[in-house]
Amino acid sequence: MYKFLRRFAYLSFISWMAVACSVEEVSPTNSATRDSHLALGNPSEADKAYANYLVEKPQYALSYNSYRGTPNWVSWHLSSAWLGEAPRQDDFRADQTLPSAFYKVVPSDYTNSGFDRGHNTPSADRTGSVEDNSATFLMTNMIPQAPNNNQKNWAGLENYCRELVEQGNELYIIMGSYGKGGEGSNGYKETLAGGKVTVPNRIWKVIVVLPLGSGDVNRINTGTRVIAVDTPNANSVGTNWSSYRTTVDVIEAKTGYDLLSNVPDDMQDVLEAKKDDGPTQ
Template sequence: MHGLTNQRLAFFLGGSLFGALITIGLTRPKANAPVVVPTPTSPPPPPPSPPKDRLPPKPPVPTTKPTLPIGNAELLKSLQMLGFPGPVADTRNHSAYVSNWNRQLRNPNWVFEHLTRDNIRRPAKDGKDDPDRTHSNFREDKNIPPTFRSLLKDYFKSGYDRGHLVPAADAKRSQEAMDETFLLSNISPQVGQGFNRDYWAYFETFTRRLTKHFSDVYVFTGPLYLPKPIPGSPGRFKLEFEVIGSPPNVAVPTHFYKVIAVKDAQGVYALEGFVLPNAVIPDKAPLTSFVTPVDAIEKAAGLTFFDNMPQLRDPRLTVSLCSTTQCSLTESQLYIDAIKKKKALNPPQA
């Protein structure tokens, strides 16, 4: 991976920039309609005060009820009788994260985490619960109907890793929390060498280490399926992605996103969006090359992030995360590479 040429590096950075380029035309136009305010010639006289010994008369009751535009009531009644077909998103609240499942693509729509300095630590070693990922196993999520579930066999010899969207290292609070990150409802097919085992892992470590500088770190992570230009057809695009399993069952995302909001000790928020291609990414690729406007991610994913937080929705009130902290993976790379070297020198006993 370290031997990739500059040309290949430019290719992948160009692919990531394509995610940013989808912002063209994606910003939400906000047309302000003119408001006409009539200017009265003279102020209206104040209403007469009612006698103190009785209440003012009640307004007259209308003789006809207002008619609401409800469309075809009989058609709606038929639909209610037969049943609503969907789509249905399965939302689950786990110990360390919340997940939302896409039944058609057999991938999460999103997973959400709230990371703090305390909740990412291991509990005090008292002999009762010392979380260890070697005790965790990938397993199918029985809470998702069998028809819409991703299966262990879908990943067998697929050529893709079972990539965590919430990493196990974020769930050290208990063995149960760590085990839940191995549910296939938290998993997407990811390129292994050069992505899931490398650059994506560095990115996860960077995200986790933000808790050293900020009191609260809020993270949405999910897959994307982005179109690409059709060669020889300027201005035209196509959407294509692989599907693994036999029969085909699980979509392979073209990209993955993270939307990260942080809050410091003074209550000031910062926000950043990232889109990474599901491909080999050179270690030297700067993380800032994958920064993507959040509204572009929302448009591509069909989602709205932090809808109840005006300070994160208004660009005038939002600070860029990468302007408040160094968005670099160097420290994370050194940390993970040291772990890899330690594992190579001390392989687990059979």
């Protein structure tokens, strides 16, 4: 009788383990991952040109303009896999990976200019490690940004992006600037550092919102939420980013870029013509 009970208990345990393992194997999960920053495409076909130089880092990708001393655009993926507890490093510094022929912008080029060293990829989007956060403080990730634009309007949009991630989404974000001349806390300026750094006139961002998953570009459809924002680089800018919503088509017309080039053309036509009217918090 004892042997029978022991054998029955053993067989019951094995059966339970088999069911548990089977359930674990077939249960679908969508875990956050770190994906390609250029999944949506290379907007300007950046390569080795001095005005359109491609820089790919583990934390983001960008097109750098050595004549302006700023990026044309910066592209990055954002999911909870990029977020953690790493503190803000504040180690602004020149990007020594640029070609030797390029002037390497230094933090002091912005000193007393009336413009912030404005991040493209935000520090708070890269808190997974100290290394990730530190990478956002390279000057190739900076533009001269009016303080109220950077600290109020733009900060609100950046916070909303991270709220979307907390809600279970992953984002593909492209940010850039164009034009010449902005209004900082010390008034209007067109350049800094003796002409080495151009102050942009407008600052834009395009955000593609997807629920967590894989094969991201293939999951984009005509109902996918795309947020496009274009703001003046001025201290008088309003604090509500949503009042500056526009379409991808408008930004492309201003910049000459193809912002969603890896998305099928027919789908681009629909998504890029729509002006987002979704929630803002």
